Amino acid sequence: MQLNQIELTNYRNYNQLTLNFSPKLNVFVGDNAQGKTNLLESIYVLSLTKSHRSNHEKELIQWDKDFARIEGQISKKNGDIDLTMIVSNKGKKTKVNGLEQTKLSQYIGYLNVILFAPEDLSLVKGSPQYRRKFLDMEIGQINSQYLHHLSNYQTVLKQRNQYLKKTAFNKSYDSLYLDVLNEQLAQEGSFVLFSRLYFIKLLEKWANSIHENISYGKEELRVSYKSTLELSAEQTREELYHLLMEELKKTEERDLTQLTTNVGPHRDDLVFMVNGQNVQTYGSQGQQRTTALSVKLAEIELINEEIGEYPILLLDDVLSELDDERQVQLMEFIDNKLQTFLTTTSVTHLNDKLKIKPEIFYVTNGEVERTSEDVDG
Ligand SMILES: Nc1ncnc2c1ncn2[C@@H]1O[C@H](COP(=O)(O)OP(=O)(O)O)[C@@H](O)[C@H]1O
Ligand SMILES: [Mg+2]
Known part of the structure; x- marks a missing residue:
């Protein structure tokens, strides 16, 4: 499965953001505290309605706003699906193709993600x-x-x-x-x-x-x-x-x-x-x-x-946690197999380990700039 597009409204340090992704490797590059993890987190929340780094969903809402919304357009074997996840003072609301879901357990499972972050060593x-x-x-x-x-x-x-x-x-x-x-x-x-x-x-x-x-x-x-x-x-x-x-x-x-x-x-x-x-x-x-x-x-x-299909892989700052050999092994495993989102502070170290040409997104203080305009499939 793959995430084609995401739209964020009042999500953490993103006012309003629409991004189109490559079906293969997407790399978020930027200095610390610019919003790279926030982007991965938003994909995770879209999938699981919970954050991996906070138990309080209200933290996801931009500080002076009263709701946060994540909308994603995904493609699966059986077709395309639109997912929406809204957090407000009243709680969480989820939608599948515009239809509100009464139970979270009905919603979770449409988009499958695997996240790997430095904290995963705690496993x-x-x-x-x-x-x-x-x-x-x-x-x-x-x-x-x-x-x-x-x-x-x-x-x-x-x-x-x-x-x-x-x-x-x-x-x-x-x-x-x-x-x-x-x-x-x-x-x-x-x-x-x-x-x-x-x-x-x-x-x-x-x-x-x-x-x-x-x-x-x-x-x-x-x-x-x-x-x-x-x-x-x-x-x-x-x-x-x-x-x-x-x-x-x-x-x-x-x-x-x-x-x-x-x-x-x-x-x-x-x-x-x-x-x-x-x-x-x-x-x-x-x-x-x-x-x-x-x-x-x-x-x-x-x-x-x-x-019957591969999930989406989110890799937050993990390359810096692994030695060169393990980095190469990880990249070889991913290869062309599944859509991957990766954050890093520098792309230069990355390039020699990649077989696939990544789509690069530069993240600066809640603004994202893409290197090329169209996604090549
Ligand atoms: N609810 C929020 N509203 C506005 N900004 C937020 C919110 N939560 C976190 N931030 C900001 O997001 C930034 C951290 O983003 P993060 O994605 O963790 O950075 P990094 O690029 O290092 O991964 C910080 O500047 C922080 O102030
Ligand atoms: Mg981070």
Whole structure:
């Protein structure tokens, strides 16, 4: 798929901007704090309705304005689609071909993006919370039901935790009520678990082979799911439901003392092993980078496998984070395969690593200038 055009209104430091893109490589060049990341972010938000660097959508609105709008025109195998995403004081509004979408889960998935930014090293080094967020965002893109079930799960979890806290005051509890909550939690939680396990199986297959390539056969990467439940291979959703019910019951006493829910997907994590060693704890900086890169590239192949076309790739300042060899490998991977948007402070270092002629956009303080007028396909 590709993004042909984007139009921004009151978005961060862009008043009003319309850009037409090349179906291949688009490069945003400029000094710091000019608006390069803002551009990539706007594409990300158009796809996922959330920013990768802020939890508060209102930050996207230009300081003295009361709404921000992103409009994108995309081409997919089955035709062209117009997407609109508006943020205002009243919240978010999304449109597909001009029609307002009532649920975000209906909207997300039309445009698939993979973003790779320096912070993505946190995928390996960061907290479990970061890795769960990664899982949730990526699965949400290929499975439209996922975010819906996840949000139900989180709602029930919150209710259960609130109830557990209340029992401390009341010094008694209603075991039937807890059963009802457990059952709802297991319903939603088993969906979340099942989807995550499926996703990781696909991810690991691709990450493993890409990592082998990048390390010239020297390293073997394994990706696995670390659960608070004792999972065995190939469990059905039904089996996961029963397992979750059992475990919730088993830990109920501990939950009642600690006043929180100790088992379930909200406590799970991802583990990366290179040549049998946990990269999080034992990996060198280089191995951690290669691992993060392999996982990101794996996602690209995974999306292609799942939905039948390549997503859009957003690379924010990553070249400066990778050594020359990895930069070349990354560029070789992209080749002509998928539409890519890349930010950099200097194009001179870039040119010798590229096989494709990039479309260059110079970004200066919320204004963008393109080097050539027409897009060559
Ligand atoms: N809501 C906003 N309204 C107006 N300007 C903003 C807003 N949010 C960020 N900016 C401006 O955007 C600029 C940063 O843009 P960014 O894309 O991060 O830069 P870079 O080119 O380094 O990637 C800063 O000058 C900042 O003041
Ligand atoms: Mg930036």
